Amino acid sequence: MKTAKENLDIINDLSTKGYDNLRQLGELNLATWNRMMETQLNTYSQLMESAINQTKAVTEAKNYQDALRTQLEMGRKMSETLIGKTREMAEMSQQVGTEYRTWFEKNLAASKEELEKVAAKAA
Secondary structure, rough: OOOHHHHHHHHHHHHHHHHHHHHHHHHHHHHHHHHHHHHHHHHHHHHHHHHHHHHHHHHHHOHHHHHHHHHHHHHHHHHHHHHHHHHHHHHHHHHHHHHHHHHHHHHHHHHHHHHHHHHHHHH
């Protein structure tokens, strides 16, 4: 049978490691959120810039055909930009999934190892 001090040491060790794991998860969540927000804000900025440029192009156009041609070209460029951003977000989602899976697998293996140590000591 374990002494009270040994039991408290085991509980303290598991609590410390659990806290460290949760801290790592929090850091992963924050890094993911920052990356996603940066991408979204960049996309929003590009959309606003495009809207301003389209308004400017329409007011400076000499005739209807020039305005339409400019609008179509700007629309094409913005579509290409949005497709690129969609791909970027898909790649980011895959990276984030890999990071979470790596975190989970690492912590699962560490937890299993710790539980095996505790079980071996108890036997």
